[in-house]
Amino acid sequence: MSGAKAFDSRVFKRIMVYTKPYRGRFNGVIVWAVLLAVFAALRPALLKGTIDDYISKKDELGLLYYILAMGGALIMEVLSQFYFVYWANWLGQDIIRDIRNKLFRHMFTFRMKYFDMAPVGQLVTRTVSDIEAIAKIFSQGLFMILSDLAKMVALLFLMFYLNWKLSWIVIIAMPILVYITRIFQKKMQLAFEQVRNELSNLNTFVQERVTGMKIVQLFHREEIEYEKFRYINNRHRKAWIKTVWYNSIFFPIADMISALTLGCVVWYGGLRILGGDTTTTFGDLFSYTMFITMLFNPLRQIADKFNEMQMGMIAANRVFDILDSEDQVQDDGVTEAPSFTGNIEFKDVHFGYIENEEVIKGINLKVKAGETIAIVGSTGAGKSTIINLMNRFYEINSGEICIDGSNIRDYRLESLRNQIGVVLQDVFLFADTILNNITLNNPAISREQVIEAARKIGVHGFIMSLPGNYDYNVKERGAMLSSGQRQLIAFLRAYVSNPAILVLDEATSSIDTYSEELIQRATETITKGRTSIVIAHRLATIVNADKIVVMDKGLIVEHGTHQQLLAIEGGHYRNLYDSQFLTEVKN
Template sequence: MKAKAFDVNLFKKILRYTKPYKNRYYGVIVFAILLSIFAALRPYLLQITVDTYIKSASKSGLLLYVTIMGLALILEVLSQFYFVYWANWLGQDIIKDIRKKLFKHMLSFRMKYFDNAPVGQLVTRSVSDIEQIARIFSQGLFMIISDLMKMLVCLLIMFYMNWQLSMIVVLAMPVLVYFTRIFQKKMQVAFEEVRTQVANMNTFVQERVTGMKIVQLFNREQIEYENFKEINQKHNKAWIKTILYNSIFFPIADIISSITLGIVVLYGGFQIIDGNPFTTVGQMISYTMFIGMLFNPLRQIADKFNEMQMGMIAANRVFDILDSTADVQTDGEKTISHFEGNIRFENVRFSYVDNQEVLKGINLSVNAGETIAIVGSTGAGKSTIINLLNRFYEINSGAIYIDNQNINDFKLENLRTQIAIVLQDVFLFADTIHNNITLNNPAISRDEVIAAAKKIGVHKFIKSLPDGYDYDVKERGVMLSSGQRQLIAFLRAYVSNPSILILDEATSSIDTYSEELIQKATETITKGRTSIVIAHRLATIVNADKIIVMDKGMIVEEGSHQELVIKEDGYYKNLYDSQFAVEKLE
């Protein structure tokens, strides 16, 4: 959605964030008024000094008015200091509040939102776009108000001094306003393109840096470099367009200002030579200052309006996310300290994409304390069941119950606190081992982490690392092997003491030594709690209380390993013979 040249409703939304800082907001306006008065006062005082005291050779009067002008200058400087400082301070506090609200809002989105929104684009919205909003206050709104007030005070004093010279200046101003308006319209379109290209570049770079291993593994360096050159060129062209418009406008504005000054000097000079008593040398000198004070702000207003426009465009993008409620998950009201662990799916249907069902009427029951394994080919819907149990996505129809209570009735935080997941692709933050295990939960102590690590057999591995539990694993845990990351994920799940444990192919890509540790960890953490295992390794399937076999979004078989493996032409038997028998022989 394109931003309007000036969207009043959007501007009102932004101004709402000034309410907690209303004293500072009004203070900025007061200092803007004082700044305009003191700035416009100096040329007027200069005119009086020249026409009254220099002309009459009054040294005492000259000294007095020069002192007054110095005092006015000091007050102008102080007003400008507080005006600029408070305006920037206000802008930073506002974007701090917006950024917090935006991040909190994003945390409430369904996973479907993140499936469709590029990460780089969300980073742009959360960082650079919000930073641009601050410029509405620091370089846009208040600067424009200050300049308009300064121009108004200057015009009032000028007409009071000499209305004829003032009319020359006023007649020239619409010409500059006309060019300013054209400039503003062109820049609005240009800046929209700039923000689009910045978001595209952020998305591209983020994806390639994250997937650098794939880029290098498949020799994509030159291809991705050429793609980047193309995106970078578009970004460059967008900025060049803004530079071109600036290069055209500001010389035109300078020419109009200079021509106006020349006409004033010419007309005023003739008036003085002809002996017109209403035009004085002091007025001529002060008018050269007034013209600069009128035309420079008028010229700069276009630039400041552009800053404000960029802020408005950025705000439009940010509020598009803030105003989005369709992707926000509904929260229940119920909380419970501990689930027994009975799970039931009743005719659950679900699709990631409309009209493309992934689950087709799933009916499934898991008793408290049971360990069930879910097997099936890729795309059968195994991981989808896990996603729905955690309410990462909302089902199309049917219902999911835990302990005979619809999961939609639980508070999301409470529901997810009771369920721990160990994924195949473990995500670790750029932080210490300890913080990645506890996720900075203050309720989990260092002693509890160490005791849990010893219990599931990973303490020795962690202590072997430099700095042990304080070892920094760097971004995404790159300092650890895949097996080591899995062990950390198991410990993370264990210390959270969940009622329900989910292992999503958690042993599919690890070495033999890590597998032995993980098998021990699995036995420990599944004991006494409901466990769901997306199965990959033979040992996990054999030990499960029940095996669920899925194909194309449906449950096609259900039973123990012993029951299913003897079923002639059964789906599980065929799967076992073709896939798992090889593993058994190994």
């Protein structure tokens, strides 16, 4: 794993690719970093001159000039610092915007199998927190390290130029601090990687529990889930405490080395001055007090900035793992799906969600254009899977699915799905207005078209009864609406898209009595004149179907009209009817 390396050059090079559109700004940040180093190094050099050439000689006018020069150097240092920090952060934000856009678009191409396996909280962490950490590579890591290195080079050059004897004391101490910094950096890298893992686990846990809060409360799982949360949260705390522990050890040691070096310089320099050595002056001692602080502070902070950079690279590696995933639906079709007539055929289709465990075991099925068929069967028979395969949410293992005589893989994916309208049992609504949930922000569907469609299927009155009517915000997952109302919105969503093929996946199973008449009217309206496949639950839908297909354990075991299937004594449909639907009729 890349996190085990001290520096992953492969990941770093890949991140740097995203700087190419901003090459001018990238180079500008480096220029400001160099200017910052030069002006910062000038201050202690000017201080030496001030003391030796003017204060000691009581030259007031010369002192004034030097003070003004120091002021000018300080102003330039401040300006360089401002532009350096501003441009570095600006560059980082533009880069993570580009990466986040690319990642989000890439996730849209994944098969449903990927989302079945990947925890939602983990994907949220990758898209939000991890990408924010990448920005720190530029704002807190790479450029800060380059700036500090440039500053250290400038300082060392001036130190040797001004007094090479005192400078050697500093040089001798530096490898000790570098060695300690290196050990600290390695330890912190491992600690930060553990922090990111625990944060991902924490996000996943919270995401799932908040989404499933109703189940938690219904089954009185509050205390159990709270204890699980405490355990995960405590692991996250321990991971962070480890980073605090390393910091608590490193920085006092670094300060001690800096203080000892300064003490040695003052002691040695003082002895030389007292001994009459004219090459060492009081200005040297004053300036070296600044030199050592300015030299050692970046050196010890480089470890911290290197950690920020590594944390960003670890996060980048996680993001690149998703970008490198080849779990996309292969959209290699070249044919633009026309307005389908609606003839559908499954030819010996085999499929399994897990390798060597088939859910669909050689289905052969024909649906004529304009025909309404109902698919019934016990739970796990493979009913919904057929719909998932037709929309290419999952790829079949073998066989062929054709619409209007052409394999669905030959059509461009977007154009294929535009021709198939789906109403699911579990309706998902976004935290947005009813209008936007119906149109899904498709500019080709106007408000007037939505209202006209709502009138046709009989749901306009229900929507107008809501505060704000079509502009009513349904909140997250449509929490402000009942299950029946959400189903009505889903029917209208499918209807306004004007699909050639309509799929109702047990779309009426959770309807309340109040909404039942509206749903039946909506069903009749939207299925009229188009090929419709209904994963059946309600008796009324099954009776009116042109053909009923009965599935059991991944196979089609019976098909025919309602009356034909009822006439089969001991048949699968007859048994289903007696056990499930007859009770509904009696009620």
